[in-house]
Amino acid sequence: xxxxxxxxxxxxxxxxxxxxxxxxxxxxxxxxxxxxxxxxxxxxxxxxxxxxxxxxxxxxxxxxxxxxxxxxxxxxxxxxxxxxxxxxxxxxxxxxxxxxxxxxxxxxxxxxxxxxxxxxxxxxxxxxxxxxxxxxxxxxxxxxxxxxxxxxxxxxxxxxxxxxxxxxxxxxxxxxxxxxxxxxxxxxxxxxxxxxxxxxxxxxxxxxxxxxxxxxxxxxxxxxxxxxxxxxxxxxxxxxxxxxxxxxxxxxxxxxxxxxxxxxxxxxxxxxxxxxxxxxxxxxxxxxxxxxxxxxxxxxxxxxxxxxxxxxxxxxxxxxxxxxxxxxxxxxxxxxxxxxxxxxxxxxxxxxxxxxxxxxxxxxxxxxxxxxxxxxxxxxxxxxxxxxxxxxxxxxxxxxxxxxxxxxxxxxxxxxxxxxxxxxxxxxxxxxxxxxxxxxxxxxxxxxxxxxxxxxxxxxxxxxxxxx
Amino acid sequence: xxxxxxxxxxxxxxxxxxxxxxxxxxxxxxxxxxxxxxxxxxxxxxxxxxxxxxxxxxxxxxxxxxxxxxxxxxxxxxxxxxxxxxxxxxxxxxxxxxxxxxxxxxxxxxxxxxxxxxxxxxxxxxxxxxxxxxxxxxxxxxxxxxxxxxxxxxxxxxxxxxxxxxxxxxxxxxxxxxxxxxxxxxxxxxxxxxxxxxxxxxxxxxxxxxxxxxxxxxxxxxxxxxxxxxxxxxxxxxxxxxxxxxxxxxxxxxxxxxxxxxxxxxxxxxxxx
Numbered sequence: 001x002x003x004x005x006x007x008x009x010x011x012x013x014x015x016x017x018x019x020x021x022x023x024x025x026x027x028x029x030x031x032x033x034x035x036x037x038x039x040x041x042x043x044x045x046x047x048x049x050x051x052x053x054x055x056x057x058x059x060x061x062x063x064x065x066x067x068x069x070x071x072x073x074x075x076x077x078x079x080x081x082x083x084x085x086x087x088x089x090x091x092x093x094x095x096x097x098x099x100x101x102x103x104x105x106x107x108x109x110x111x112x113x114x115x116x117x118x119x120x121x122x123x124x125x126x127x128x129x130x131x132x133x134x135x136x137x138x139x140x141x142x143x144x145x146x147x148x149x150x151x152x153x154x155x156x157x158x159x160x161x162x163x164x165x166x167x168x169x170x171x172x173x174x175x176x177x178x179x180x181x182x183x184x185x186x187x188x189x190x191x192x193x194x195x196x197x198x199x200x201x202x203x204x205x206x207x208x209x210x211x212x213x214x215x216x217x218x219x220x221x222x223x224x225x226x227x228x229x230x231x232x233x234x235x236x237x238x239x240x241x242x243x244x245x246x247x248x249x250x251x252x253x254x255x256x257x258x259x260x261x262x263x264x265x266x267x268x269x270x271x272x273x274x275x276x277x278x279x280x281x282x283x284x285x286x287x288x289x290x291x292x293x294x295x296x297x298x299x300x301x302x303x304x305x306x307x308x309x310x311x312x313x314x315x316x317x318x319x320x321x322x323x324x325x326x327x328x329x330x331x332x333x334x335x336x337x338x339x340x341x342x343x344x345x346x347x348x349x350x351x352x353x354x355x356x357x358x359x360x361x362x363x364x365x366x367x368x369x370x371x372x373x374x375x376x377x378x379x380x381x382x383x384x385x386x387x388x389x390x391x392x393x394x395x396x397x398x399x400x401x402x403x404x405x406x407x408x409x410x411x412x413x414x415x416x417x418x419x420x421x422x423x424x425x426x427x428x429x430x431x432x433x434x435x436x437x438x439x440x441x442x443x444x445x446x447x448x449x450x451x452x453x454x455x456x457x458x459x460x461x462x463x464x465x466x467x468x
Numbered sequence: 469x470x471x472x473x474x475x476x477x478x479x480x481x482x483x484x485x486x487x488x489x490x491x492x493x494x495x496x497x498x499x500x501x502x503x504x505x506x507x508x509x510x511x512x513x514x515x516x517x518x519x520x521x522x523x524x525x526x527x528x529x530x531x532x533x534x535x536x537x538x539x540x541x542x543x544x545x546x547x548x549x550x551x552x553x554x555x556x557x558x559x560x561x562x563x564x565x566x567x568x569x570x571x572x573x574x575x576x577x578x579x580x581x582x583x584x585x586x587x588x589x590x591x592x593x594x595x596x597x598x599x600x601x602x603x604x605x606x607x608x609x610x611x612x613x614x615x616x617x618x619x620x621x622x623x624x625x626x627x628x629x630x631x632x633x634x635x636x637x638x639x640x641x642x643x644x645x646x647x648x649x650x651x652x653x654x655x656x657x658x659x660x661x662x663x664x665x666x667x668x669x670x671x672x673x674x675x676x677x678x679x680x681x682x683x684x685x686x687x688x689x690x691x692x693x694x695x696x697x698x699x700x701x702x703x704x705x706x707x708x709x710x711x712x713x714x715x716x717x718x719x720x721x722x723x724x725x726x727x728x729x730x731x732x733x734x735x736x737x738x739x740x741x
Binding site for chain 2: 101104111112115116123125126127248249251279280283291294
């Protein structure tokens with residue numbers, strides 16, 4: 001197992017020198033005290049939502065762990081290049097599958113996997129989104145298994161959430177331990193809302209001539225990520241709207257305000273595609289803004305992310321991302337995928353069935369740690385049940401080896417102990433690309449657990465990128 | 469052949485609709501088989517222009533009625549010069565034809581449809597396979613209005629053994645896609661002086677290598693020729709619907725449709741606007 005703070009023999013890895021000193025100087029008692037204070041503050045401000053698609057109780061507080069996760073400047077340089085490369089390839093793929101389909105003609109990605117995909121939106125065929133961007137906020141889940149071994153576990157191209165944790169975690173750390181940040185040395189993350197706003201403004205539609213009016217579109221307060229929607233709207237200084245606040249007229253999109261209708265140019269949409277426009281998508285939906293999709297298609301408003309962007313983050317498509325990078329960019333992938341078996345392939349499926357005990361098997365459209373089998377922790381009965389599901393519909397599954405995720409020291413009731421982590425950075429794609437040095441680190445709080453999802457007992461940490 | 473079409477649709481709402489939104493795919497396209505001489509779409513007498521053209525080549529318009537609406541009348545009318553191309557249309561729309569292999573809930577194949585597709589696939593070449601499949605559809609279904617409804621799937625229609633043009637087209641599309649032939653649903657008008665149809669007609673188009681899109685009318689066992697006017701297409705009937713609307717919940721909606729197709733010019737008065 002790779003521990004990010006101390007390598008075998010007990011020497012501290014250089015990036016963690018400051019954290020180690022801080023732990024020693026503070027002492028356990030103070031850390032526990034501050035930890036309780038942090039929890040009280042989070043409860044008071046009401047940051048209680050689940051990370052996208054994780055399910056579980058939306059009102060539950062996600063535990064915050066005080067001990068930061070640290071990347072050196074050199075580690076980040078590589079991550080930064082790898083993340084940008086991947087975000088670029090995913091957008092190139094989306095443009096391609098909604099236009100000429102070169103990667104399908106070349107036989108690299110099976111046509112069926114794209115055209116039969118539930119997330120594929122045929123209505124997007126031929127649409128030219130501003131800047132040819134489909135996924136404006138790309139959340140890439142990365143795991144580490146060794147000193148130089150970073151691998152991508154999954155991509156999130158629709159509405160990756162959790163960035164408010166990145167911002168709040170840093171904020172609270174700076175408030176509780178101002179001295180820790182006193183001398184500089186840790187890259188700030190607080191420019192994210194500005195970057196997000198600039199990104200959204202950059203993709204204003206052709207019909208917009210002046211300063212673009214950006215809004216955040218939320219399904220409403222009952223959505224588990226409503227806190228994040230309102231938080232980001234606040235920090236960007238833009239309106240938070242619900243579908244009933246918007247309407248279309250004369251080929252443009254408008255927002256109802258007390259001062260009369262106001263033009264809307266860019267919509268940061270935190271609502272599923274199916275519910276944005278009953279005239280274009282699900283006709284029985286009472287949600288949505290009738291006509292919005294046609295106005296988008298005609299260049300009257302921009303939707304971020306573009307409808308149909310989800311076809312790039314399907315787990316079966318994921319297995320082809322390294323090929324996409326080679327195909328569209330002629331580059332070698334900087335960040336590799338976790339080795340993945342495609343059960344749609346009969347040989348690979350046979351291998352998976354024979355090795356269920358060692359593998360993690362996931363549903364292609366599943367998320368949040370549901371609908372998966374963790375081989376090494378499963379009972380014979382669970383495996384038999386899963387084998388049947390797998391044999392019935394092999395194309396619906398992929399399988400990966402159980403990963404030895406890196407660990408970071410974490411404060412628990414009985415002191416500090418290593419716990420497994422993953423990482424979700426948020427790459428912004430407009431006319432240019434922006435990536436704040438940092439992201440969301442999720443931590444599996446249970447000893448030995450590899451599942452970091454908040455619905456399965458995961459917590460979050462502040463993530464540091466050290467300055468050069 | 470010069471054909472004149474008048475397609476009137478009237479919706480009545482009880483209680484009156486407050487916010488009514490309509491998406492109209494009521495603009496006949498120019499194709500290898502039809503030249504559009506004149507065409508207009510009006511909503512309560514006011515002309516409506518298309519906002520966008522989709523990837524399958526259909527023009528779409530949006531209409532929002534914010535006043536209280538007890539009823540609304542939508543009229544599409546025009547004159548089209550048709551040519552017999554034996555159903556062959558070539559390229560229509562920019563989308564890759566392979567997209568039309570995508571199944572939809574209304575056209576999902578079951579075992580019976582797959583068996584039908586396997587039988588047709590025994591023929592040599594996509595064109596022969598489609599003709600065979602069309603004949604199999606006509607054998608399997610009786611033309612029986614009332615046997616099915618708008619939401620009936622291809623598999624259900626096959627089990628019932630009857631239906632209307634929508635069901636014939638869905639079954640043909642489901643079978644074609646199961647054979648690996650891209651297929652789509654087409655709405656249009658049929659000129660039949662012997663038995664005039666008071667509503668729109670529906671058929672299917674399949675993409676055949678070397679020919680492009682080719683129409684098949686399984687109800688009449690022909691490829692659409694001079695007496696057909698093509699209006700709009702989609703993955704299935706729901707997608708190709710010439711009129712799609714939304715209104716706030718709690719309203720009863722009543723619809724009346726009248727279609728008239730005649731040979732010759734539009735009357736002078738109708739050409740205005």
